[in-house]
Amino acid sequence: MTQLRCSDLRTKKAGELDQQLNELQEELLSLKTAGSRNVDKIGKVEKSIVHVHIVQNQTRKDNLRSFYQGAKYKPKDLRPKQTRAKRRELTEKEASCVLKKTERKNATFPKRTFAVKE
């Protein structure tokens, strides 16, 4: 029993992966039941199970991200993680907001630079 690779598993369909997972888990149980434990084989099977889970979760996540692409409200785990504080900061647009009065003032009286002519 060779250890399954993620690259091989990604070509399979969702239903096939579920089936593969079941088979692997049953195989694992039978290996553990046996009187003398084949540690090598058990390790390989366990790793294969992990790889199946990896592929399943990754494809599921990718599909969900494309599903929620451009949506106004996304599930929280699909939003950018950043840090807690950064998520609560004002957005760039919000921070650059200025009163119309101030805008007008800045437009009519911009900061001038002068140079002294030698």
Add this chain to the structure above:
Amino acid sequence: MRVCFFHLLYQIRLDIYLHLFSMGPKKETKDAAAPAKKKETTTAAATASAKKTTKTTTTTTTKVVTKERKEKVKSTALKAKQRVVRGNRLTRNRKVHLKPTFRRPFTLRLQRQPKYPRRSVPKRNRLDHFAIIKYPLTTESAMKKIEDNNTLVFIVNIRANKPMIQQAVKKMYDVEAEKVNTLIRPDGEKKAYVRLKADHDALDVANRIGII
């Protein structure tokens, strides 16, 4: 207290007002009410209008009513009717409380209509059947249990409880358990003694599983 007093005054005033308008036939129809009040006010206003406008005859039977007066009477009549229908704001039927305690009344409780699921994927059940049963025991005492007591002995996930173990065994090995006894070994593993129902033979099942 103050509120009560004013409320009383208002009540009295309203009662008089309504009484004035309900004179005549007791029917509450607009038609019945309108001519009734008209009759009332016109006789009173007849003399007044007679004094104002000089184009009337001097007989008391003629009813000279100015247009303005008509409008005013109509509007007041309408208002009175509305109030009767609507119910006066200040006199509402207050609920009689017979007990000294006030309990919050039942209010509308809406179901959640989330705009988005908080988690994109619901959490996967980590304690599935494969995770519950780790492996069956094949020690000498376990063998004895199989032969004598028709039970199978498993090492089981420590977070599994007896009903969980029963279900897992049923699903994995297709056997029904009569009862499950559990204990936690000194090395931290949970051991489950699963006594099978009389129609199952533990020995056969053990052979099938691969314990023997």
